Amino acid sequence: MIAPLLSRAERVREQVLDATVALVAEVGVERTSIDEVASRSGVAKSTIYRHFPSKQVLVIEAVHTCMSIPTVTDSGSLRDDLISCFSGMTRATYEGKLGSMQLSLMDAAQRDPELGRLLRAQTDQKRRFATAVLERAVAAGDLPADVDIELLVTLLSGPLVYTKLVRLQPVTNELIVAVVDTVLAGIGVRQSVD
Amino acid sequence: MIAPLLSRAERVREQVLDATVALVAEVGVERTSIDEVASRSGVAKSTIYRHFPSKQVLVIEAVHTCMSIPTVTDSGSLRDDLISCFSGMTRATYEGKLGSMQLSLMDAAQRDPELGRLLRAQTDQKRRFATAVLERAVAAGDLPADVDIELLVTLLSGPLVYTKLVRLQPVTNELIVAVVDTVLAGIGVRQSVD
C-alpha cells in the first residue's frame, strides 16, 4: 500500500464517529449503543474502547464533528446581514445530521453536564454572531442606541427554533425574511419597500 | 373504613400516575422504568401492569394528567388578550412537572407516533387559542384583514419557547409583554403609550 491519506487509526476514528453521528441522529443519544456503533462502523467494540473511554465521551466528540462555524457578512444593510446570519445559522444547526440530533441532545443535556456545556456554548456562540450584527448597526446609527439587543436576538431566533423543533417544519428562507422584517419594523426601523 | 373518596383502584391509579409524572420529569421518558415507578408509588409492579398494559401507555396517560386547558380572555384590547393568552399558555406548558418533561417528551415523540400525536394536538390547540384571539382582532378591525395569522402565532410563540427550552431560562411576564409589543408594532398596530 502506498501513501494512505489517513493512517489506520485516523480511519478507524472517523468511521466510529460517523457511525455514532448517524445512530444518534436516528435513535437518539439514549438508545445509541456501543455495540450498534461497532456493528455499523465495522470497527470492533474493543477497538472503539481503545479510542474513546466511554459512550458519553464518544457522543460528545461525535457531536463536535458536526458543528460548523457560520460566517458573518457585512453588506452594509442590516436587513440583509440579519437574513444572511440566520440563514447560515439555520443551515448549520438544523440541517443534516445535527438537525436530527438536536432534540435528543437537548434532552440528554439536561442530565449530562458536559453535554450541557457543549450545547450552551453552541447557543451562546450563535447569539454572539447575531449580537455582533446588531451592535454594528447600533454603531452605524441604523439602530437606536438604547435597543435591547438580547431581546432582539431572542425575537429573531425564537420563531425559527420553534418552527423546527416544535412544529417539526422546515425553516424556509421566506420565514427568515418575514421574521427579520417584522421584528425590524417592530423596533421602528424603516425599510426600503420594493 | 368509612366513605373513601376514592376507591382503592382509583387511589392506586393516581399514585402510579403521579410517580410516573415525577419520574419522567426527573430522568426523562427513556430512563423511566416500571420498577422505579413501583418503588416510588408504593404500588407493586404486578399491580401496575394490571392497570396499564405497557410503559408506553403509562407514560402517555401520565402526561395526559398534566395537561390543562388555558382560558381565553376577551377584554377588548388585543394587546391585553395576547399577553393573557400567552401568559396562561406558558404557565400551563412550561411550569411545574410538565415543563420539566417537555424536552424529553419532544425527543421521545420523534420515535413514538402515539406520543407524537399527543404533543402535536397539544401544540395545535395552543395555536388555535392564539389564532382565535388574532382572528377576533381582525373581525373587530384592530388588525388588517390580510395579516398572516399563522406567521404571527409563530412570531409570538417562538421567543417564549426558545427562552424556555433552548436558553433554559424562565419565561417572565416582562418577556411576554416585550414580545407582544414588538410583534404588534412590527405589523403596524398603534399602541397606547403610557
Next chain:
DNA sequence: AACAATCGCTACGGTACCGTCTCGATTTGA
C-alpha cells in the same frame, strides 16, 4: 361472616447494554 376481586411480594425468563478481557490476525514502521 364469607367470598371474590384486588393487592403486595417475589421470582422468573428474556433481552439489551456497558466496559473488560483474551487471543489470533493484520498492519505499521524501522
Next chain:
DNA sequence: TCAAATCGAGACGGTACCGTAGCGATTGTT
C-alpha cells in the same frame, strides 16, 4: 524482514429493564 503496535472477533461478568406468573394477604361487598 521482523518486531511492536493495533486490530477483529467474541466471550465475559455485571447490571438494568420488560413483562409475566404464582401465591399468600388484604380489601370491599353482600
